[in-house]
Amino acid sequence: MKPGMRPVAQWSWGIALICFALTTPAWAGEGIWYPKDDVFARLVADPKEPQNFMIVADLEPFEGADRVSAWLVGIGETFGLYRRPSQREGDGWQVSVFAAAFSQFNLDGPSNDLINTDYQVGVPFSFRRRPFSLRARFFHQSSHLGDELLLGPNPPQRINLSFEAIDMLVAFEWKGWRPYAGGAYAVHVDPSDLERGLYQAGIDYRHARGWLGGIDIKWLEERDWEPGTSAMVGYQFGPNRGAHGRAMSARLVYYDGVSPFGQFFVQDISYWGAGVWFQF
Numbered sequence: 001m002k003p004g005m006r007p008v009a010q011w012s013w014g015i016a017l018i019c020f021a022l023t024t025p026a027w028a029g030e031g032i033w034y035p036k037d038d039v040f041a042r043l044v045a046d047p048k049e050p051q052n053f054m055i056v057a058d059l060e061p062f063e064g065a066d067r068v069s070a071w072l073v074g075i076g077e078t079f080g081l082y083r084r085p086s087q088r089e090g091d092g093w094q095v096s097v098f099a100a101a102f103s104q105f106n107l108d109g110p111s112n113d114l115i116n117t118d119y120q121v122g123v124p125f126s127f128r129r130r131p132f133s134l135r136a137r138f139f140h141q142s143s144h145l146g147d148e149l150l151l152g153p154n155p156p157q158r159i160n161l162s163f164e165a166i167d168m169l170v171a172f173e174w175k176g177w178r179p180y181a182g183g184a185y186a187v188h189v190d191p192s193d194l195e196r197g198l199y200q201a202g203i204d205y206r207h208a209r210g211w212l213g214g215i216d217i218k219w220l221e222e223r224d225w226e227p228g229t230s231a232m233v234g235y236q237f238g239p240n241r242g243a244h245g246r247a248m249s250a251r252l253v254y255y256d257g258v259s260p261f262g263q264f265f266v267q268d269i270s271y272w273g274a275g276v277w278f279q280f
Contacts, residue, residue: 031084033082037244043214044206045214048100051074053073054071058070061116072102072103074102074103076099076100081095101120122138131174138165164189165184169200178203178205197221198220206236211235211236212232216231220258223265226257226268230253251275251277255270
C-alpha cells in the first residue's frame, strides 16, 4: 500500500469496525433471500451512485473542446442477494451485487455523439443499526471514449483506464440528515503508474414531504487531493418519499472540480444541469 493511502484505509476500516463492534444487535428471525432494497440508502449527490437518471447539462467535456449541451445518463441498480435483519425493522446486514453505466452524449453533435462511458460492476456489503450504517464494496470500473469523438477533429488523448477498488463509507442518520465519510483504494489499476487513493465525504437530506438534497465531495490522490464537488437539490414524487421503493424525482445539479468522467479524470470540469431520477 502506498504511504499516502495508509491513513485512508486505517481510518475507514477502523471506524467501521468500531461501529460494528459497538452496535451489533441480536439478529431476528430467518434471513431474507433477494431483498427488494438495501439497508444502506443510496447516496443523493454522488454522480457515480448506481441509479437511473437523465440530466441535461451545459459543459465543456474536456480541455480544448467547445462548450456543448449534453445528456448525462446513468443506468444502474443494486440487487440484494441476502439480508439478515435485526430486531428493528430496516436494520441488519446485507450482501448484494450492483452494475451501472454512466454515459455522456453531445446533444450538439450530428447524432448525439457519445463522449464517454464508465462501466461499473461489484459486490457491496452493507450494515445498519440506526443511527449508524456502513457500506463496503469491491468493484471494477472501465472507461471508454465514443467512436465519433475519437474520429472527430481535435480528439482527446485516449487513456486505457480500468481498475478494481475497495471502498467504504460510514454514515450517521439524524432527523432526515445523513453525513457520511470514507475512502477507497484501487488494488489494481491500468495504467499501473497512477496513484490509487481517494477520500469521500458528504451529506444527504430527505424530508418526509419529498424534498431532498445533498453534497458529495471526492479527493483524488492522483490529482494531489484536489476535490470534485457535486451538489443536488430536488423533489421526489410518488407515495414512496424515502430512499427505497418505486419513485421519481426531479433535481437541479451542480458539479465543479476533478472530472467524474473516467477518461477525463486528469482534467477539471464545471457544469449546471437539471434532470430526472427513476427509483425502482
